Amino acid sequence: MRNFKDSTGLYTDQYELTMAQGYFLSGNETMRSCFDYFFRKNPFNGGYVLFSGLNDLFEALENFRFAHEECIFLASLGFDKRFIEHLKSFSFKGNIYSVHEGEVIFPNEPVVRVEGTIIECQLIESILLNILNFQSLIATKASRMRQASVDKLLYEFGLRRAQGLGAIHASRAAIIGGFDSTSNTYSAFYHKLKSGGTMAHSWVQVFENELEAFRVFVKYNPDTAVLLVDTFDTIKSGIPNAIKVAKEMESKGNRLAGIRLDSGDLAYLSKTARKMLDEAQLHYVKIIASNQLDEHLIKSLNEQNAPINAYGIGTALVTGKDEGALDGVYKIAQINNRSTMKMSENISKMTYPGIKTIYRYYDDSNRFYADGIELLQEDTPEVIYHPYEQENYTDVTPYKKEQILNCVMRNGKNVSGRISVKDISNIASKRLKQLPEEMKRFENPHIYKVGIGEKLKKLQNNTKDKLW
Amino acid sequence: MRNFKDSTGLYTDQYELTMAQGYFLSGNETMRSCFDYFFRKNPFNGGYVLFSGLNDLFEALENFRFAHEECIFLASLGFDKRFIEHLKSFSFKGNIYSVHEGEVIFPNEPVVRVEGTIIECQLIESILLNILNFQSLIATKASRMRQASVDKLLYEFGLRRAQGLGAIHASRAAIIGGFDSTSNTYSAFYHKLKSGGTMAHSWVQVFENELEAFRVFVKYNPDTAVLLVDTFDTIKSGIPNAIKVAKEMESKGNRLAGIRLDSGDLAYLSKTARKMLDEAQLHYVKIIASNQLDEHLIKSLNEQNAPINAYGIGTALVTGKDEGALDGVYKIAQINNRSTMKMSENISKMTYPGIKTIYRYYDDSNRFYADGIELLQEDTPEVIYHPYEQENYTDVTPYKKEQILNCVMRNGKNVSGRISVKDISNIASKRLKQLPEEMKRFENPHIYKVGIGEKLKKLQNNTKDKLW
Numbered sequence: 001m002r003n004f005k006d007s008t009g010l011y012t013d014q015y016e017l018t019m020a021q022g023y024f025l026s027g028n029e030t031m032r033s034c035f036d037y038f039f040r041k042n043p044f045n046g047g048y049v050l051f052s053g054l055n056d057l058f059e060a061l062e063n064f065r066f067a068h069e070e071c072i073f074l075a076s077l078g079f080d081k082r083f084i085e086h087l088k089s090f091s092f093k094g095n096i097y098s099v100h101e102g103e104v105i106f107p108n109e110p111v112v113r114v115e116g117t118i119i120e121c122q123l124i125e126s127i128l129l130n131i132l133n134f135q136s137l138i139a140t141k142a143s144r145m146r147q148a149s150v151d152k153l154l155y156e157f158g159l160r161r162a163q164g165l166g167a168i169h170a171s172r173a174a175i176i177g178g179f180d181s182t183s184n185t186y187s188a189f190y191h192k193l194k195s196g197g198t199m200a201h202s203w204v205q206v207f208e209n210e211l212e213a214f215r216v217f218v219k220y221n222p223d224t225a226v227l228l229v230d231t232f233d234t235i236k237s238g239i240p241n242a243i244k245v246a247k248e249m250e251s252k253g254n255r256l257a258g259i260r261l262d263s264g265d266l267a268y269l270s271k272t273a274r275k276m277l278d279e280a281q282l283h284y285v286k287i288i289a290s291n292q293l294d295e296h297l298i299k300s301l302n303e304q305n306a307p308i309n310a311y312g313i314g315t316a317l318v319t320g321k322d323e324g325a326l327d328g329v330y331k332i333a334q335i336n337n338r339s340t341m342k343m344s345e346n347i348s349k350m351t352y353p354g355i356k357t358i359y360r361y362y363d364d365s366n367r368f369y370a371d372g373i374e375l376l377q378e379d380t381p382e383v384i385y386h387p388y389e390q391e392n393y394t395d396v397t398p399y400k401k402e403q404i405l406n407c408v409m410r411n412g413k414n415v416s417g418r419i420s421v422k423d424i425s426n427i428a429s430k431r432l433k434q435l436p437e438e439m440k441r442f443e444n445p446h447i448y449k450v451g452i453g454e455k456l457k458k459l460q461n462n463t464k465d466k467l468w
Numbered sequence: 469m470r471n472f473k474d475s476t477g478l479y480t481d482q483y484e485l486t487m488a489q490g491y492f493l494s495g496n497e498t499m500r501s502c503f504d505y506f507f508r509k510n511p512f513n514g515g516y517v518l519f520s521g522l523n524d525l526f527e528a529l530e531n532f533r534f535a536h537e538e539c540i541f542l543a544s545l546g547f548d549k550r551f552i553e554h555l556k557s558f559s560f561k562g563n564i565y566s567v568h569e570g571e572v573i574f575p576n577e578p579v580v581r582v583e584g585t586i587i588e589c590q591l592i593e594s595i596l597l598n599i600l601n602f603q604s605l606i607a608t609k610a611s612r613m614r615q616a617s618v619d620k621l622l623y624e625f626g627l628r629r630a631q632g633l634g635a636i637h638a639s640r641a642a643i644i645g646g647f648d649s650t651s652n653t654y655s656a657f658y659h660k661l662k663s664g665g666t667m668a669h670s671w672v673q674v675f676e677n678e679l680e681a682f683r684v685f686v687k688y689n690p691d692t693a694v695l696l697v698d699t700f701d702t703i704k705s706g707i708p709n710a711i712k713v714a715k716e717m718e719s720k721g722n723r724l725a726g727i728r729l730d731s732g733d734l735a736y737l738s739k740t741a742r743k744m745l746d747e748a749q750l751h752y753v754k755i756i757a758s759n760q761l762d763e764h765l766i767k768s769l770n771e772q773n774a775p776i777n778a779y780g781i782g783t784a785l786v787t788g789k790d791e792g793a794l795d796g797v798y799k800i801a802q803i804n805n806r807s808t809m810k811m812s813e814n815i816s817k818m819t820y821p822g823i824k825t826i827y828r829y830y831d832d833s834n835r836f837y838a839d840g841i842e843l844l845q846e847d848t849p850e851v852i853y854h855p856y857e858q859e860n861y862t863d864v865t866p867y868k869k870e871q872i873l874n875c876v877m878r879n880g881k882n883v884s885g886r887i888s889v890k891d892i893s894n895i896a897s898k899r900l901k902q903l904p905e906e907m908k909r910f911e912n913p914h915i916y917k918v919g920i921g922e923k924l925k926k927l928q929n930n931t932k933d934k935l936w
Contacts (some may be wrong), residue, residue: 010653011635011652011653011654012654013625013628013651013653013662014656014663014665015651015665017653019671021688022684022685022688022689026684026687028674070657108857122668126628126667129628129630130627130628130629134630134631157481157554159479159481159594160764161597161598161601161633161795162480162634163602163630163788163796164599164632164633164638165633165634165636167634168633168635170631170632183481184479184480184481185481185542188482195482196482197481197483197484198483198695199487200484201800202487202503202590202799203490205803206491206496206800216490218861220490231812232935287469315795317792319739319793321792321793323789323790324792326629328628332673335674338907340673340674341670342672342673342699343701396622411679424816
């Protein structure tokens with residue numbers, strides 16, 4: 001359960017199947033098509049998104065098939081027998097071009113391009129959006145918490161408040177965004193993540209008194225014990241008992257790993273706790289803080305010099321509060337040799353026609369300067385135009401450039417290797433360092449420049465003229 | 469994948485396992501305990517929660533075991549061999565008392581009570597919270613949309629924006645809350661829900677022109693076709709083409725099921741569309757609206773008399789926007805024969821000690837009047853006290869009463885039967901009708917009266933005195 005190793009074909013909006021059947025029955029199943037994945041608005045009023053979920057998408061696509069009982073179900077919905085026969089032997093054999101997982105991306109950039117038959121491309125829409133939208137949202141949120149906490153340890157504690165089984169992939173995305181570990185044992189097992197945890201209030205309540213509870217806990221966890229000190233009274237009872245137990249541990253050659261604060265004023269309590277621990281010569285005992293934290297509270301605690309070594313974060317992280325979803329979409333750009341685009345009364349909702357790639361430009365310090373979207377196999381742009389106000393353009397010739405879209409799946413096979421979550425997290429960290437600070441600040445971040453090349457501009461204007 | 473039929477034991481916060489191991493190694497594994505599930509704050513600034521997820525919890529608990537490779541993983545984390553041996557033969561054999569799935573519940577009520585050994589009760593904490601918190605959140609959100617839309621059809625369209633695999637259970641909860649169908653084919657298959665869908669912009673763009681696209685679509689979907697009319701221009705192109713195709717269908721004895729509006733001013737466009745359809749004598753063609761809808765927008769559209777027959781709702785529903793999580797917790801109330809409670813500087817965060825049940829009181833019209841929490845096996849309360857301001861009380865003797873907690877699992881076996889999602893949805897609808905309107909309004913809903921009985925009040929005060 002809880003992964004993409006079983007058949008994934010049915011995990012789709014029904015209309016994908018209805019349309020695929022229509023293409024099949026009308027003899028259009030071999031039409032070649034190209035779809036783009038992009039999002040429109042940065043979440044959290046931020047300046048970027050951290051692209052995440054790609055390797056799970058590979059897994060989902062490699063297992064994109066329909067089990068026997070699922071085919072029977074489709075028949076019960078009225079799908080045509082010939083189409084169901086087609087699905088029985090269906091597998092995704094398309095090509096995918098994408099930015100690396102862990103890349104920093106911006107609104108309206110076609111960061112994933114899917115090429116295949118119209119049926120292949122259509123059928124995978126829902127699962128692609130479901131995976132990429134959610135993990136990119138959470139990785140982005142995690143990266144903001146990483147930024148706010150600077151060098152503190154970050155523990156993902158979200159399982160109990162996560163959106164059902166979304167928990168599993170939230171943990172993965174949290175690590176990509178810069179978290180150090182997860183409390184979710186299944187996620188750790190499945191995605192090979194570092195796991196950890198402390199203790200609950202219930203442990204303290206089960207024993208006769210707090211001191212006894214702490215003693216039993218450290219007896220069986222002599223190297224890793226983190227004692228939760230707020231069950232009865234943090235300052236009068238919890239911390240003094242933790243200190244007593246830490247001293248007893250020292251006499252046996254062990255060291256208490258930490259204490260956890262889970263309520264009250266975390267700035268005040270952490271300062272008081274640090275002072276009490278230090279006065280007892282327990283400088284090595286770490287302070288872990290939890291309780292409804294988000295990036296803004298962490299930033300505030302850091303600004304108050306709260307002596308907190310690690311933050312445990314749940315709800316705000318794993319649900320992407322206050323956003324809940326990244327608005328990523330998947331739009332057709334080419335069918336056979338014809339470019340196509342979605343029109344809209346709102347110019348910002350138009351899509352880019354044709355088969356495209358993205359160039360990233362770097363300044364002398366190797367920081368991101370701008371991105372340019374251009375048709376594939378055209379010359380690299382010399383200028384990039386503002387996407388709507390096309391009289392505005394920027395000369396990009398002085399800048400180093402790199403094409404950031406690469407082939408990651410060919411004929412339905414992953415050709416980019418199996419990258420560990422830790423490695424993706426390192427890529428993300430490196431790329432975020434290259435993003436100028438102005439795009440990373442929480443309040444009114446600067447808008448990163450994303451333009452379009454000359455050829456794409458012409459194609460968009462021509463396609464629009466033909467359609468209107 | 470995507471369900472609770474495989475082993476579920478590892479789907480837990482690691483600290484549950486750490487604590488369980490501690491109980492096991494310290495010889496405390498047979499201690500009898502009792503935990504309560506309750507939430508503290510109504511989501512969406514609303515006046516109630518619709519309890520959901522219970523039948524999925526049964527499934528998760530019936531499969532609460534540890535697979536071979538999961539035990540190997542636990543060994544790699546440093547868990548003790550004797551404890552892992554214990555886990556290999558572990559199954560949940562506790563008792564669960566709960567309100568019915570689909571029940572209307574209120575803050576601080578212990579709506580689920582789990583009794584078992586301390587290890588049993590501790591190990592299931594995370595999965596219980598994960599399942600109940602999320603589904604109750606979404607069912608509640610769905611019920612608000614049902615209320616706002618009155619008698620319109622409601623389609624759940626959220627897969628692409630859902631929080632990963634959370635999508636599957638969001639669909640189930642949406643139906644419980646009053647939705648008519650889901651677009652998520654896997655959820656429909658797995659939970660036996662009604663499914664449906666329309667068409668995407670890509671379908672229209674694949675064909676030479678919109679008219680051709682519509683013609684091919686209705687050819688293969690003569691009974692169910694809903695045409696998406698906003699790919700190019702809703703009023704100038706989409707609706708006229710849909711009308712043309714509907715007329716062609718009539719000549720073959722078929723009827724166009726509907727059109728879908730997915731952008732622009734839905735009030736204006738639906739009125740214009742209705743007028744155009746009616747002028748073409750297509751009174752039977754339904755109008756479906758979608759595009760970032762929530763309960764407030766639906767209410768507004770209804771108040772504007774927008775002639776919309778069905779709403780398709782995604783993000784706001786399946787992510788529980790703007791809340792993201794229900795704050796449900798799981799707290800120990802009794803260990804062996806000792807009552808226990810969590811203390812807090814904030815009186816509203818204290819928990820209720822002891823083994824309790826809930827009485828619901830009804831007025832003469834069979835509407836909910838108040839709930840009373842009291843110790844089990846005591847006389848039913850004659851008065852219920854305000855939980856914090858205990859000088860305030862209400863005489864409940866004039867009211868009809870019912871105990872709303874029932875045994876649903878005994879010795880780890882579901883004893884409440886397998887209830888279909890449709891039946892749960894009917895229970896929810898019936899119960900919501902019994903909830904007075906003042907608690908259902910969106911703005912500043914009235915606070916439902918939840919009190920505690922005499923015996924519980926005494927036990928809470930005694931336990932507090934002993935602990936402080």
